[in-house]
Structures are given as C-alpha cells and as structure tokens.
Amino acid sequence: MSSVPYSIDPRARELIPKSKVLVVGAGGIGCEVLKNLALSGFEDIEIIDLDTIDVSNLNRQFLFRKEHVGKPKAVVARESILAHNPNIKIKAYHDSVLSSDYGVNFFKKFSLVLNALDNRTARNHVNRMCLAADIPLIESGTSGYSGQVELIKKGVTQCYECLPKPPQRTFPGCTIRNTPSEPVHCIVWGKHLFNQLFGEDDPDQDVSPDAEDPEAKLDGKNSVTDSGNIKRVSTKQWAQDVDYDAEKLFNKFFNEDIKYLLSMENLWKNRTPPKPLSWKDAQDLVTDENTNNDSSVRAVDMEVWSIAKCSKVFSESINLLQHDLKGKSYLVWDKDDKPAMDFVTACANVRAYIFSIAQKSRFQIKSIAGNIIPAIATANAIIAGLVVLYAFRLLVEDYEKCNSIYLRPKSVHSKFVLAADKQLSKANPNCYVCSPQPFVNVFVNVNKLTVKEFETELLKKHLNMVAPDVVLDGKGVMVISSEEGETEANNDKILSELGIVDGSILKCDDFLQNYELTVLVNQYEAVEKDDPLYKVVANPEELKAKESKKATENGASEQKEPESDEDDIVCMESNTSEDPQEGSSSKRRKLNEDSDDDIVEVPL
C-alpha cells in the first residue's frame, strides 16, 4: 500500500518513492510542504531550519504544539512526520543553510530543492547553490492573503537574483533625530532610545538633536553653538548616574532636548515646531475614558494610550528594564519582551504628540517596530500544495508546465484567485548571478572605502557572498582571502592603497557558492546629502536609463517580490510618498537592525 497519488504522470509515480528531496525552512510553508511530501509517498526527505518554535507560530505551523515552544523547528517537524508514518526516512538539521557544511556536493544529493524561507539572504544563497549544483529549485512565499510559487532551473528560467529587489526602507538620521514627520520616525527613535539607555553602544543610533544638520544652518550662521551635539558622557552613563530616574529621563528627552531643537530655528521655518513636554505637564494629558485600569486586550493593545498613560508606562517599563539590566552588559530589544515593547510604545507616542504626529496603539507600533508580516494557515496551505504539485512535474523534468503561480486576495479585479503565468520567466542576460560570465559594476569611493568595508558591505551584504576570495586582475594582488589570517593586513587599507582605482577589475570567487564574479570598479563620490555610500549595478545602461527617471520612480521595482511567511524580516518597498527625503546625514537609519542588509541598498 502506498500513498503515491493516481492521476499524475506514471513516470513521476515511479520516481516519487526513490527521490531525495531537500526542504529549506520548517516554518509556515515548510510544515505544509513536509506534510504534503510525506502523504504523497516521498520517502527520503531532509529538512533544514535554524529557528526555534515561538507561540506566535502555532496559528499555522501545525506540526508544532505549545509544549514544543523553544525547541528546534527542524527536529520537531521531523518527529511529527515520523509519528504519522514511521517508515519515511527523514533527516533534520537544526542549522543555517548558509553554513559551509552544506556545499555544492550536499545540494547535488537531491533531486529537488524546495525553499520555504523567510529572508532574502538565505533565498539568494540557496538560489546560487542550486544553480551551481544544477538542481531544480522551487521558490515560494506568502504574505497575508497573498503568495507565490516559482520554478528556478539553470538554463531554463530566470534565477532568484535576475531582477533587482526593491531596497529596504531607510530614514535619514536627521529625520529621526530632528524632524520626524511620520509615526514610523518616532518608533525608530524609540528603539534607538532603548538601545542608548539599555542596549549595546552604537553611535549611529544617537537620539539627541543633531546640530550638524545642514538644514539647520542654511543661511550660513549657525543658530546654535559650534559645539554641535549636546555634550554628555554618554546617554547610558548619564542615565546610570541619575539611577534611571524616569522623571529626569522624561524631562531630558521630551523637554530639554526638544527646547534645544527649537533653538535650531531654520528647521521650523516651514514645519510645525515641536512642543516641549515636561513630566509634570504630561500627567495632566488624560483622555475622557478612564481606560487606565482596564487590562483587556483591547484596552491595552488596541486603544491609543493617553500621554499621561504613556508617561506612566514609560516609568514602569524603565524600572523593569533597569532591573533586567542588572548583571548584564546590555539588553537586546525584542518586540516580544513586554517592558521593551511598552517602552518603545510610550516613547514613540510621546514624541509623536510633541511633533503633532498621529499616535498609534501598542498593537500597531509592534507591527512597525517588529517588522511583523501577517501570516495565515490557509495561504500557506495553498502555496505548499502548489509547491508539491510542481515537485511531481519536476521529477520528470516537465519544466515547461511549471509557470509561476500567484495567490491573490479576492479583491483584485479578475476572476483568478490563483493566477498562473502564461510562460516561464526568461533569465536576465545581464544577471550578475546566473549569466555565463557574471559581471557587475560597483561605484565606490576608492579613496575612502577600506578593504574590510568593501568585503562586508558590498561583497557579503549586498552581493550576498559568504566567503569571497578577491584578486586584483592584471596585477595578481590577493586583496581578500577566505583563508583566515591570510589577508588580514589589508583589512584597514583604503582600496586605492592596494592599487584599486577607477577602472580596476576584481575577480571575486566564492568557493562555497561555486560562484565567480567579475567586478568593475568605478570611482564615485557622494555629492547630494542623501546619496548612498556605494552603488551596484549589473548593466551600466540600466543606470543611465533609470537615473533620468529617478526623481519620480525612486527605484520601486516592478518585480513581484516573493514574500516572507515569517516576521523576521521585511523588505518594505520604497515609496516616495512615504519616504520624505529630507534631513541630511549621510547615515541613514533603518527600521530594523537585525534584518539582512545593514547598509542602504540604493534604488537604481
């Protein structure tokens, strides 16, 4: 007796029990895919996932239960499948797929790879591994009611990196520190304040007024002293000196600092000036309804707190966080840690009030601060069903019948709930990953950027290499080696010191990904205040064409982005109307520091 389905290609029926399949990710889609594989007669499955189980997974990741919270997803998923059918061979790895333990030979063991991932870094990496191993990959994703399934096969379809993805949303430092105009600016500020008071030191997350703001000294004469930022030992040291006295902290951040901001008069010529708020005055800002003692979910999470309540929560959460900090060198902000989330809610709303920006509920602020993507069981079930239907077809190399399919919310004007493309998406001939000779232009300041920055920001974070070796072409200079210690002396050198100048060619090789990339270096200096630190573009023609449209489009890509089931990461599409390009600092702030790209990805 077997559970291999009828009504599919008879050759596929034969291959199903013999084929080895890799599932990457045991989250919302991963659980569903594993179930479908096991119930369709697949007998040799491997599953890899780095994550552990959280309560908020249980509304859809049905292989897990409450008693599994905190355990590794891959391991529990395996046990759950075996409990239904002990005859299946299933191997679980509680590990990162980016690890060098999973090289091209590991991928070559499989007939198929099924992605059920939640972040771009891992998707890029598995894409490259499958291209290198020449194994068909099914990429999938959901976000709320929507989702999609897509085949990636070397030489047949486009790869995951053929089209540039929309960059993550970032905010100029001055907007955060001086001139917030949207709730999100206040929320980012609140998270930064958390880190300043309780977190690891990060000078990029300063929350105090920024007197270096060029806009503040537009007419040449500084309205404030040249000393720039308010001098103090450090925010954290100062907070410790006053023993985290909530009233003193409140007055500092919401009264004195705001008064200082007001002294930068230029900022307020065309803006509503902020209103400094003292602790004492905040106590009078109560709302009509007396919801302060109501502890229901609605009252605590859904209603917008009065400013008096914010100040109360501010004080209470600081006490708890100060207590948590004892014996530790710093705290890490976590949206699921109650006092940490309460603190950001209170701070964001008080600041929003001061700047006449709409205040938000704790629930709404959590979505923004924690980058939460909503996720439901039904969309995952539908997408995972399609993934495994395509898996049947891929076993018999029926690639032409695996066009991308999109799950749409019903409200879209079309009869299609599941819309299939008419044909496979063709590879981009200039793709810097899957074209025969991968090539890319980078625009950097060769007189400023260090080798280390080039490696971490460009090669690793932007171009998604894991362990690159870099040689300066023509001169044979080893710039970066993946062997530990070999090129350490180069780390702090400026690119030009090693002879890397405008027009230089770098041969970058990632042994793990079996990926060789030729990089043409172009000298570039940031001119405008919001110019990026560097740019990367596969085809220089694209750059010219896009730049002329830059003002209106802001680089929003038309490509359909495979969405994430999970909440760990979000790639917000850039949107001109939501992202006012004011402020001046070359440092731009990101919403979420723990996401995959720490540096600005430039809309090109």
Next chain:
Amino acid sequence: MSEKQLSAVEAELYDRQIRLWGIESQERLRAANILLIGIRGLGSEIAKNILLSGINSLVVLDDGIVTEEEQLKNFLLSKDSIGKKIAEEVLLKAQALNPLVKISADTSSPTSKDGTFFEDFTIIIATGLKTDFLLKIDKICRSKKIKFIAGDVFGTFGFSVADFLNHEYFEDQVKLIAKKRAHDGTETKPEKETVKVKSEIIYPELNKVIILPNTKQSVEHIKKVKRRNEYFFLMLTLLEFRDRQERNPDISNKEKDIKVLQEIKSEILDLYGIDQEKLDDGLLELVFGEIVPVCAVLGGVIAQEVIKAVSLKEAPINNVFLFDPLTYSGKEETVG
C-alpha cells in the same frame, strides 16, 4: 471582562492573523460553531485550517471506517486508527492542533440526520455528498439563515460551491484623511487611515447552481452567460457520476468509469448547449483519487471562504471556485 473578548493568551496565539483581519474578525471566529461533513483528504485539510484559525466549536460528521490507504493520506489518523470509525479517530490529532476549540465527533450517516440537527451551526461545510442531499441541506440552511459551502477533490481537479445567503461584509480601504485634533486641540498632520467599507453579495440557492440532467429544471439562466469556465461542466459531470454510481471514480475500475464519465459529460454538455470539444476527454483521466497537495489547495481555499463568511471580513468568492487540473490556476465563477 466579557466572554466575547479575547484573552491575552489568545491574542498571543492568533497575533499573526489578527494583524491581517483585525480583532473583531477574530472575535467573530471565536463565536463560530461549525459542522464539517466528511473528514477524508479534503475534509482533514479544511478541519486543520479552521481549527488553527480559532473557532468556538467543530462537529465532525462522518460514518466512514479508516482504510489503510486513507490512513496514509490523512495526517489526522495514525496507524492504530485502521478499521475504526474515522470521525472518532481524527479527534486526538485535531484537538492537538488547537486545544482551545471544542471538537466532537458524530459517526452516524449524514443522511440519517433529521433537519433539526443542522440548525445549530454558524456555517456548514460539506465534502463527498450526493447532489440531492447537498440541495436538501442548503434548503435547511436557507430557512435557518445558516451559511453553507461544499467542495470536492477529484484527482487533480477540485471545486467549491458556496451559498452565503445575503452576505454583508467589510473591506478595509486606505484613505488620506485631513487634519485630526489631538488631545490638547492642536491639529495633527494628514494621515492615511483605513476605513471600513460595507458591501453585499446575494447568493443564489444551490438548486439554481447545480442543475443536472433529469431534474427537469430550466438551465436558461446558466446558458445565458457566454464563455462559461468549462471546468464548471467537469464539476457537474463528476457530481452526476457520484449520484448515479453512489461512489467516486475508482482507479481499479478506470476504463469502465472513464466510459461512464464520457457519457455523462456529453449529456451535460448537451443540456447546456455546449460543444463537445469544449471539454477534452483527456481530462477524465485526471479525476481519480484524492491527491493530497490538491486537497491542501482546496482545503486552503474553502477554509479561507469559511473564515470570510464567519468574520464578515473581505470579499468572498462568488459563488463557485474551479481549480484547473492542468495549469493549477484557480478561478471563481458566478453561477445562478
């Protein structure tokens, strides 16, 4: 705190979906009492999804016995279940999916139930039923203002048919609103705000939607629509097959069953005045057995419709959903 309000535990458990459909929808789901008829491949998928969503109660009605094959294809069953009553055997694993939902089993035959049995539910979901019985339940549902959805999977083909009566629902629309007054009377900057927009869909009775040969009913209202999705007629063919044979097409009887299906297909196409070529005979090869990933797709679609029907949030499918057995796309079709 009233019973109607969500507890902190529920808010945490359902967080990722409340962020999508809102707390009011979650409260409506929490009040829903649902009957599911048939807990085989498709039924088990629907059950999983609606249990996870956080309804109040689920009654599973199925008089079947677990076969070895059924156990292999149904994740709610274990090896020990073989030979026992399926409705009871799914309870353990179904309950584990969501300990907050009240689940019970009924192992009697659906057709043995008298009308009053069906009256206590918010919505009824049916799989694997014959047409006359579907229409009978729909009548009862209509008289008691109960919503109804039925669906089936035949091989790589699947469909659903819904009767949500006069269904009023809400959708969120993003609007730019002008200045708003803050606590102390100062004005805030314009902001995007979501507003609820109310709409209504009026569903036809199922006996205006599912019309088979020999029912002596007019099909003019269905014929009127040009370019009808041809899979609607595949759906009718399979329903008529089940009505006549009292079973689904069976792979061990493949040749004979395909012949019967061909005959029924041509009768149905004649009834609706459709060219015989419109529905390729090759499709009839694809309708054998319940294919698990197809059940997953249909189970997802049907459960999502149930969630919409109960929560009154988002536009539901109106009123037929047809899954393409060749391209795996899925379309809605308004029939009746």
